[in-house]
Amino acid sequence: MTTNSEQAGAQMTPAERVAYGALGAGLAVLGLRGGHPVQRLLLSAAGVVVAAQAITGRHPVATALKINQGADGEVRVSDAVTIGQGPEGLYARWRDLASLPALMTHLEKVEVLDEKRSRWTVKAPAGTHVSWEAEIMAEEPGRRLAWASLPGAAVENSGEVLFRPAPGNRGTELVVHLTYKPLGGAAGAVVARILGQEPGQQLRDDLMRFKREQELGYAPTARGQSSGRAGAGKGTQEGRV
């Protein structure tokens, strides 16, 4: 999964580097041209930072958003959670592919085609849908499950879940590794992240949802409780303190 060439932050394309270099230089010039001393200092500093990022070639926004992208354009997402249950049951829940949409809210449906193959449909940004076929690449009950999309998938992706006992009878450590090629490259990954559809966030939410399903049997919520938002205006007594 992990190679030595992997590094945090996405690389900019040459065109992006030129654009950022120009932006940095522009900010620096604005900073030197006058205005309030604090303003000058901040603008110049921002200019130097942006220009420096152009020189290193790191995509500044992707770096700040912790998007991990290799030179081949693949995005890698990983996360882990400890769940207070044995590995066998957790593995079985995860292996029951057709039921996964209950855990992973961005999944629309998973159709099981045969022992190894399945068809996945997800909600994509801006109300669109993406669908592909995937194959189970490894199944070691209670230990590891790996899969990969089949050739021709709109979004090439692969992943694995590791199940390992947590020390001190604390249940099972689940480690998930995902890789995918986003539609639209690095810029697409940034846009998706800003729209709240980014896989790292989805994965975190999915893992916590799984943990709570397994430990509590339900998802805690504050949705639907009372607040002054619903009753605003009725007998309201305002007061600036």
Added chain:
Amino acid sequence: MKAVVWQGTNKIGVETVPDPSILLATDAVVRVTSTAICGSDLHLLDGYIPSMEKGDILGHEFMGEVVEVGKAVKKLKVGDRVVVPFNLACGVCDPCQRGLFSACDNSNPNHRMAEAMYGGVSGGGLFGYSHIYGGYAGGQAQYVRVPFADVGPFKIESDLRDDQVLFLTDIFPTGYQAAENCNIVPGRDVVAVFGAGPVGQFAARSAQMLGAAHVIVIDRVPERLKMAEASGAQTINYEQEDVLLALREATGGRGPDHVIDAVGLEAHGHGPGALLDTAQQKLRLTFDRITALRWAIMSCAKGGTVSMPGVYGGLVNELPMGAAFAKGLTFRMGQTHTHRYLPELLGRIESGEIDPSFVITHRAGLSEAPDLYKAFRDKKHGCIKVVLNPWA
């Protein structure tokens, strides 16, 4: 029902809002008979805790009578009189199993917000304390929804008055945990408490209950120092004395064996450090004002404990880490694991060892809450602790 509602920074109102209802089978609804304003509510008022939304119902110190229970609730029944811990805990996750209830893995539905701020992990949810902590409606209201009803609510079966048991919900266990975290050697250790607000008062009395040889309380508000003196503590007014020198004198040059910072992120104080904090906070270069914490570290004896029940929210500057290292200090901090202290502290109240109602200075109905938030924040009218009766 009527509820105290956050309407924006420095804006508190009393509004008519919908009654709460059971949302999950493990919920209960409690009719609130008494509720209090906590010092940490002032951080919400002042806008120092992010993610508040207009219309949020405030309040995390409340007690009352169970009026409705969800289908899965086993231990509580309608009519039970309960105090409710300010923090929500699921009772089954690993931290809860170890008694670290405030570190509950599962009770914060908005874990993602806390994870983004606090190193990838989220503590448990809190009643009425911003959306980072779960966005749960608070108890400064006539009714409140209580999730995890079999875990948090603690039944009061004796005929103790609300005034005597209400503070089991937060400030008594919070002061007690702060003292317990010091591992006081009875008859030997000297404990200093920065801040004579409600938590500081309970920390000082808890240190005495745990056998401290001597307790010193530091503040600047005369009536708060007087209240601490009533417990037998020595007091220092930091506006009239050099606090570090006074603590050295009081301890034969050793410094207090343990120091409790019951102030937190909105410390006043004076001197260059305090001015620098205020300036940096206004410029958003620092989040927390840490005069009390700095004094705690600088005054603490070698090998001592700095125990921090006071709330911190973000990053701090100019923390005297070298002094902490040189003296080999231990830091203990965090939200209170309220649930685990309830049986023991109720026992101490029932035996007459302590009557927590000593701290109350103001009683009123909900409609007076905005004025009393202001009096409490500005330390006016002798205000130390406000108890509200939602039905008055």
